[in-house]
Amino acid sequence: MDIDAFVSAHRPVWDRLEDLIRRRRSLDGAEVDELVDLYQRVATHLSQVRSASADPILVGRLSALVARARSAVTGAHTPAWREFIRFFTVSFPVVAYRARWWWLGTTAVFILVSTVVAVWVARDPSVQASIATPAEIDQLVNHDFADYYSEHPAASFAGQVWTNNAWIAMQMIIMAILLGLPIPYILWQNALNVAASAGLMASHGKLDVFFGLITPHGLLELTAVFLAGAVGMRLGWTVVDPGTRKRGEALAEQGRAVMSVALGLVVVLFVSGLIEGLVTPSSLPTWARIGIGVIAEVAFLAYVTFFGRRAVAARETGDLERAPDLAPTAG
Template sequence: MAGVDVDAFVMANRASWDRLEHLVKKRRRLSGAEVDELVELYQRVSTHLSIVRSSSSDAVLVGRLSGLVARARSVVTGAHAPLRQEFIRFWTVSFPVVAYRSWRWWLGSAVGFFVVAIVIAAWIANNPEVQAAIATPEEIDQLVNNDFAAYYSENPAGSFALSVWVNNAWIAVQCIASAILLGIPIPWVLYNNALNLGLSAGLMFGAGKGDVFLGLITPHGLIELTAVFLAAGAGMRLGWSAISPGDRPRGQVLAEQGRAVIAVAVGLVAVLVVAGLVEAFVSPSPLPTVARIAIGVAVEAAFLGYVVYFGARAARAGETGDVADAPDVLPTG
């Protein structure tokens, strides 16, 4: 600062110092924008301190800026949000807002999936020659009158719930992992699962066992398939971001969407646990078919309500669910 009036330097920057001091004192009640401002001012005032130290002998000014920078540093680097707060934020902001913002993608996945499954099921159910090409009459009889229902009760509920969770998680993992390949394999993963569903439905309906099929599939299938569609939608949204990043740098958009996919993957662990429990304990239960289906519909409605309520609220607040935006350095003192 040689050749520069110290008083002029102080006058030019005093507003920044006062503002930083105000934010430090307010550290327990800062908004997200104020946190960003605090970090920016901390960096700027640190530079001012370096200049003053190298160019001025004013011990009072050096002391004031040193103390201010030290207090700001403790706020910026030494006050991470408690684990409980991070946990709550994930389930009330990060996961639901990512699911909410990508609803068009997973709704599109659902529509495409069901169109394929219904077309295949109708084709098989109404064409005995197609059924004959799939299996012998004896094998079909064994499937529709024994094996399909026995699948849900032949193992203890606890171990069955675990095996169901693993299977469902594997399908979701394929969709999530496909995000690395920009979502390109996801339609094929969905098609194969729609084919399997349509095949079973076609054989069951063709044998007049449609009520059995729906009574066993619907309770867990709604939430289970929703989880798969959400995983698929997040993965394909990432792929589309590479093609059409908008007016932002492609790398920035891909990084943001990649972190969103991770949030979906973590959230779906819990969703698929619920799906597995319903499939193990509700689908094969002796409850009337109407009651079992009602439970499945209630679980699905609860999940969709959760996504819409918390996701819409977070979206209105400008949240994206990106971990880079999370207040992992919330000033708490």
């Protein structure tokens, strides 16, 4: 690119945009339309200069001009409460909804593996013996499994559970940095833990106790873990198949989307922790405790489906950074 010729050809556009920005409070309708059009054109110029030139002065000037124009076009900074509402009605649910097939696949594989291993443990005494001694199994089945949910004060237990669950989900979010490759192993370990407990309880006729205690909080908790794993693996797949975008841009966008999920799951796992700390060990009948868990699960899935589908229809991506450096293309 001939920088001198480029500057000479486009300087009138830049100067005109400067003038419109200075007079933005007194612009008429036609000038506002012109401001938006010139903002898009200069953003494209910035993109061209960045890709074809290393001139820091020109890049700096155009970056500042685009930033000022964007501020003039979008108006004042959005209040914090509106950003908060937007996050929970757009950014988080749209990322979850767009990852729904990865999410569903992760859930299906986890349930299949857990079921197969649990049946194996329940039916094979030699497998049970490899897990623990008969005395240890008896202690787990008849005491430890149920006592786990009631041996601590409800409030502190809820906080402990929230921290633990959040850490499991964050592990998978962090593993996204490694393109999601370790995530199947983390899910496999969790599936084995669930299956071992289920198999041992079933072998002693305590499967009703198992589901009565794990279902109220487990539905929402595992759903959150599956979502974290799904978006992490989807990030890794972006390297293989970036779609129509450049691989770097696709990875950056998907990486920021993963952060949306990380922030949203803090709240989801907080709710799950409250259920595990306050509902699971409560004196409510089993059907009532399970009913609360089912209601929480259905409410979360309905929330993601409703707001996620609406955001997808509006062509939202859930990107936390609303493309300040991705120039719109004109024409």
